[in-house]
Amino acid sequence: DQQVKQNSPSLSVQEGRISILNCDYTNSMFDYFLWYKKYPAEGPTFLISISSIKDKNEDGRFTVFLNKSAKHLSLHIVPSQPGDSAVYFCAASEDKLIFGTGTLLAVQP
């Protein structure tokens, strides 16, 4: 049973607009959440994280929101750029990281 779910396999956004990637989880004991970005033929790279004691964390164009009551996590990218096109994985941790299935973001010029 998938504890971390990314229900949208893909997302297409115009350059300059906002990209919103969503992630849902089932385990209320998760206390740390991360987003990774993956380009083809490369390993995932860490993007941004948030602790369960916060509801928002911002780093430049990237903001992660956490809604604990809904067990929902989202990543906002604004403005989106063509170089943001990649697969995005959310991950949650109580002890070990549990990854979602990934969302392929395509930013159209």
Place this chain on the structure above:
Amino acid sequence: IAGITQAPTSQILAAGRRMTLRCTQDMRHNAMYWYRQDLGLGLRLIHYSNTAGTTGKGEVPDGYSVSRANTDDFPLTLASAVPSQTSVYFCASSDTQTGDTQYFGPGTRLTVL
């Protein structure tokens, strides 16, 4: 450049053969991990090691074994490869063992025929 290296980059293997995927990190991280990435399934943890000399089973350990003789190296062995082990394998490391930010290697693409 500090980071994680994996070898080989890709490999085609006949079913039943033994294969060891190599992973080396130079960040002096305590914890290391092996994941497999499959379409529609994301990244799944195979085995991990919280510190040199210890290993543990992840979500999908069957058919794989690991060893952690020192801090830097964490090889993954397939004793007798099967086609369902066709996947992309990623090694990762983190400074601590409790869900800390993990740093990934470039991956090994393995095809078992």
